[in-house]
Amino acid sequence: MSPTITAFERSPDRGKGLARDMRVRWALEEVGQPYDVRLLSFSEMKEAAHRALHPFGQIPTYEEGDLALFESGAIVFHIAERRAGLLPDDANARARAISWMFAALSTVEPPIVDREIARLVERDTTWSEQRLPLVEDRIRARLGELSSRLGDADWLEREFSAGDLLMVSVLLRLGGSGLLDECPNLSAYVARGEGRPAYRRAFDAQLAVFTGKPPAGQ
Amino acid sequence: MSPTITAFERSPDRGKGLARDMRVRWALEEVGQPYDVRLLSFSEMKEAAHRALHPFGQIPTYEEGDLALFESGAIVFHIAERRAGLLPDDANARARAISWMFAALSTVEPPIVDREIARLVERDTTWSEQRLPLVEDRIRARLGELSSRLGDADWLEREFSAGDLLMVSVLLRLGGSGLLDECPNLSAYVARGEGRPAYRRAFDAQLAVFTGKPPAGQ
Numbered sequence: 001m002s003p004t005i006t007a008f009e010r011s012p013d014r015g016k017g018l019a020r021d022m023r024v025r026w027a028l029e030e031v032g033q034p035y036d037v038r039l040l041s042f043s044e045m046k047e048a049a050h051r052a053l054h055p056f057g058q059i060p061t062y063e064e065g066d067l068a069l070f071e072s073g074a075i076v077f078h079i080a081e082r083r084a085g086l087l088p089d090d091a092n093a094r095a096r097a098i099s100w101m102f103a104a105l106s107t108v109e110p111p112i113v114d115r116e117i118a119r120l121v122e123r124d125t126t127w128s129e130q131r132l133p134l135v136e137d138r139i140r141a142r143l144g145e146l147s148s149r150l151g152d153a154d155w156l157e158r159e160f161s162a163g164d165l166l167m168v169s170v171l172l173r174l175g176g177s178g179l180l181d182e183c184p185n186l187s188a189y190v191a192r193g194e195g196r197p198a199y200r201r202a203f204d205a206q207l208a209v210f211t212g213k214p215p216a217g218q
Numbered sequence: 219m220s221p222t223i224t225a226f227e228r229s230p231d232r233g234k235g236l237a238r239d240m241r242v243r244w245a246l247e248e249v250g251q252p253y254d255v256r257l258l259s260f261s262e263m264k265e266a267a268h269r270a271l272h273p274f275g276q277i278p279t280y281e282e283g284d285l286a287l288f289e290s291g292a293i294v295f296h297i298a299e300r301r302a303g304l305l306p307d308d309a310n311a312r313a314r315a316i317s318w319m320f321a322a323l324s325t326v327e328p329p330i331v332d333r334e335i336a337r338l339v340e341r342d343t344t345w346s347e348q349r350l351p352l353v354e355d356r357i358r359a360r361l362g363e364l365s366s367r368l369g370d371a372d373w374l375e376r377e378f379s380a381g382d383l384l385m386v387s388v389l390l391r392l393g394g395s396g397l398l399d400e401c402p403n404l405s406a407y408v409a410r411g412e413g414r415p416a417y418r419r420a421f422d423a424q425l426a427v428f429t430g431k432p433p434a435g436q
Contacts, residue, residue, distance in 0.1 A: 055321075055363050055366070056325055069317050095292070102292040102323065103273075106327070127348070131340075131343070145273050145274050
């Protein structure tokens, strides 16, 4: 039986692939696991039925038989543990890939989300414009450190892993900010992620929800 | 051979147990794994030798033979995978505990860190005081959702897990804010975590670094 994930009925990013179901779709495509999608309106996400699956009333969730999971990082990890393609076999390399998963979500993403809060949630405050450069400097510091570590490698460890999948997903939220352009090796890293066939399939599938048209070629 | 972790030579919290090495010490104590600690000054943390272990120049790191890890979430998970006591045996219960690990670090902790940024990093800005209530409302929303889910249970799932260890660690950062007091079941949950013998041993060990005196009873 295929697992079922949840996603926005109408994604606030209008199908740009920045909602967190994209990370799970991408992981499922990388390992070749078919899946079903249940779409939720904003009000349905906050109802008791959905909160039983996701205590914070968000997407995505993942249901498979008796198992219900939330948190995109945990879902990607669950997928990566069950099927080959997202975590190395070698125990040490696997543990390092997991370090990158947590680094993407706990160290790199928070200042990037903070930028969205500064620009969108706090847009109408008196401080929004003045505060933005401070937030962007905090992002720059992280990007500089990540860029130094990546160097001229293709991926964060020897082979593509769930750590790269989450890191690329997080960096994609900077699209249009110009911040990634300051680190050409990170721009190339993100483009490399976007160029993977599994990424494209996942992207097309989430876009099709927004446009209401089936993915190209299907 | 015991693993070696890194910690602050002088913790900015003056031994209150809020630095991220505490999470790793607590996990090691829960599973009964002895460990060594290497202390780092702020300048040493930013040097190339340490950045080879931790790309973002932070603590803690974890070294064991050939393996070097960073990110407290990943280190706690590594410890939990190797020894009994932090993850249930049942596959579904284990996956749910991992969801809570990610929820603690990706969903609950970021607004709490944002409060510290508002109060400390941005203290001297013109907007600091005005912005703080907005940040605290975002924390309140998360705490309310977490409180609803916890209800009158002792732990987030049937038994104490690495998910609780990280969630309690994250909530402890709210000490003194009054925000936890608004959710009595969460205050009791945090106190339950602090009451665990393994927590006490870890707390005393990190405090001893700051005071320069060995932990009581040793």
